[in-house]
Amino acid sequence: MSYHNIIIDTEDKTAIVTINRPESLNALNAQTINEISSALDELASDNKIRVIILTGSGEKSFVAGADIKEFSDFNQEKAEELARNGQTILFNKIENLSKPVIAAVNGFALGGGLELAMACHIRYTSENAKLGLPEVTLGLIPGYGGTQRLPKLVGKGIANELIFSAKMISAQKAKEIGLVNEVYPIEELLNKTKELASTIARNSPMAISKAINATNLSDTNKGFETEIKYFGELFEMEDKKEGVSAFLEKRKPSF
Template identity: 85%
Template sequence: MSYENILLEKDDKLAVITINRPQSLNALNAKTIQEISSAMDELNADESCRAIIITGSGEKSFVAGADIKEFSDFGQEKAEELARNGHNTLFNKIENTSKPVIAAVNGFALGGGLELAMACHIRYASENAKLGLPEVTLGLIPGYGGTQRLPKLVGKGIANEMIFSAKMIPAQRAKEIGLVNEVYPIEELLTKTKELASIIANNSPMAISKAIQAVNLSDTDKGFESEIKYFGELFEMQDKQEGVTAFLEKRKPNF
């Protein structure tokens, strides 16, 4: 499939989705959201793909936010539809996909850009990254999951501070509060992200899929029961047999 606003590269078990709108600092518009969603569908259907990286083109910006021009004249009904479609089309799809998705945050991750990164399962950032949710400066609030995912990652107090103040934080501060996992020089970011993705890609895809589901339920009353259920289900799957057999035979498993 051909895309206009993103680049899709596949290399062995890894895939990289690059948001490619440098003229607008990779801002998210409706077409870009749909293209990322379509790429996710393509990669989820590809059994050879074990891990997905999402990044932005250039060194200035991961995603500098939503394309404000697209919704500047919306009323309530159209605005709610915009947010709901974003959740269903992309952000929830990433969070609940069966394959691990890692954000390589290169530069600005603001508004919808930070919300996109937070929907991913893991976040690495470049040293020049700046992260924030500036929506209240527009008289709005985050609409693509920012008010829900940020408190889970950093706690309510820090989330409230970031949302209410609209201030950007640097990458090292983002690491201190648990918003990103690691920080690297910009020239090393994608390499380090691929290294992590490669390690993950060699583990059991069946187990990782169940782990994603269980972790996503960790803040609900279904969390513990889901872990027990998925743990049991894996005992009936091929990967468990291979993993245990390889351990007993003192060799690396071949998933």
């Protein structure tokens, strides 16, 4: 499939999806959301790909936010449809994808951009990154999961502070509060993210897929039972047999 607003590169078992709208600081519009969604479907079904990296073009911005001019004149019905479709088409899809998605946040991650990063399973950022949810300055609230995912990552009190104040925080502050995993110089960010992807790609894809599903239920009453169920199911699968055999034979597993 051909894309206009994103670029897909593959290296070994990793796919790098780059949002490529530098003229608008990679802002999310409907076409970009649909293209990323289609790319995820394509990559999820590709057995050669184990990990996906999501990043933005250039060194200024990961995603500076949603493309406001697209919805500035919406009424309530259209606005609710926009938020619901965005969650279904992209944000929930990322969170529940069977393969890990790592955000390489290279600059601004504001509004929908931060919500996109939060939907990913892991977040690495550049030192120049600025993160925030400025929606209340527009008389709105985050509509792509910001009020739900941010408290789970940083706690309700800090999430409320960031959402109510609309302030931007530095990459280092984001790491301190648990919003991002690591911070690197901009010139090292993508390579460090690729290193992590390579490490993950060596492990059992089936086990990782189950771990994603179980971890996503960690704040529900289904979490422990799901973990137990998946733990048992994996005993019947080839990855477990290969992993245990490799351990006992003192060799690296081949998944």
